[in-house]
Amino acid sequence: MKVEEAPLVNGVPGWIASHKTGDVQALHSLENMDWGLPAVWVMTPTNSSLVLGSSQDDACIDYEYAEKIDVGIARRRTGGGAVFVDPQTLFWVDLFVPRGHRLWNDDIGAASIWMGAVWKDALGSLGVDSHVHDRPFVKDSLAELVCFGGRAPGELLISGKKILGISQRRTRKGVRFQCALALGWRPEEWVNLFTNASTKDLESAIFAAGTCVRLDRPEVLHGFMQALVRS
Numbered sequence: 442m443k444v445e446e447a448p449l450v451n452g453v454p455g456w457i458a459s460h461k462t463g464d465v466q467a468l469h470s471l472e473n474m475d476w477g478l479p480a481v482w483v484m485t486p487t488n489s490s491l492v493l494g495s496s497q498d499d500a501c502i503d504y505e506y507a508e509k510i511d512v513g514i515a516r517r518r519t520g521g522g523a524v525f526v527d528p529q530t531l532f533w534v535d536l537f538v539p540r541g542h543r544l545w546n547d548d549i550g551a552a553s554i555w556m557g558a559v560w561k562d563a564l565g566s567l568g569v570d571s572h573v574h575d576r577p578f579v580k581d582s583l584a585e586l587v588c589f590g591g592r593a594p595g596e597l598l599i600s601g602k603k604i605l606g607i608s609q610r611r612t613r614k615g616v617r618f619q620c621a622l623a624l625g626w627r628p629e630e631w632v633n634l635f636t637n638a639s640t641k642d643l644e645s646a647i648f649a650a651g652t653c654v655r656l657d658r659p660e661v662l663h664g665f666m667q668a669l670v671r672s
Contacts, residue, residue, distance in 0.1 A: 442464040442466065443463060443467070444462065444463035444471060445462040445463060446459055446462075447460045448460075449481070449483060451663075453481065453670055456669065457475065457478050457480040458482075458666075459481075459482055460483050461484050462485040462486075462487060463485075463486070464486070464513075465486045465488055465489075465492060465526050468484050468486060469515055473537045473614075476539045479536070479537060479539060481535070481537075482535040482536075483533075483534055484533040484534065484535060486533070488513055488527075489511075489526065489527035490514065490515040490525075491512060491513070491526075491631060492516065492517050492524045493516045494516075494517065494522055494523065494588070495518050496520060497516075497585070500639075501523075502635065502636065503633065512631070512634060514634075517608070518610050519608035519609060519617070519619050521584070521588045521591065521606070521608050522584055522585055522588040523586065523587055523588060523635075524589070525628075525630070529625060530624055530627065531621055531624065533619075533622075535617060535618065535619050536618040537615055537616070537618075538615050538616050538618070539614060539615040540614065544672065545615065549594075550594040550595075552609065552616060552618075553594040553595030553596075553609060553618075554573060554595045556620065557573040557574070557597055557605065558595075559665070559669060560620065560668070561573050561597060562668040562672075563661070563665040563667070564656075564661075567656055567660055567664045570599070571597040571598060571599050572597065572598045572599070573596075574592045574593065574594060574596045575594060575595075578591065578592065578594065579592065583643055583650065586639060586640070587647055587650065588606045589647075590603075590643075593606075593607065600652070602649070603650060603652070604622060604623050604652055604654055605620065605621065606620070606621045623654065624654060624656060626652050628651070629648075632647055
């Protein structure tokens, strides 16, 4: 599965910035080979997939239905519940911060709160008022099933509904943040990818868990890059 790569015009000084375009699983499987500088990857998926967390049991998935509606089932290397990724309704960015860089933080929670603050600044510059969740992650059956059903440090909410999910993967070289901003919130398009048993008593909570920002991709990208410059 080939991934097309291109430098990001008007990037951030001191960062390696690029666009990555390809299949959802291929994008999640990409490894950063250059940790000399922090990097930002703007991901453009070419297909639709439900992406499971690194340790999430796929027994919750109705594979027959997924095949019927031509939606892939992928897996990422960071934890948490499933995220529906498609070319329209999600703005997906991965960031890499090397150990020892001024933005590196040994505290996992504090690092995520920094990441969320950058996004809050970006969206604020576009007229969107959001709240950074600054409390510990609470694990429950909803959060284990669906990413947007959880509330983790750094994630953004509007009126208690999640708009931005953040996950981390840490290695000896640094940290990879995976950020998913909802530009559309239509769980009716993907909730049936889960088995009836897995969503029992949770379906209404899934619908109520998230919301979205009504922004265009180019303005979100510009706002985020400017916020990174200020970080």
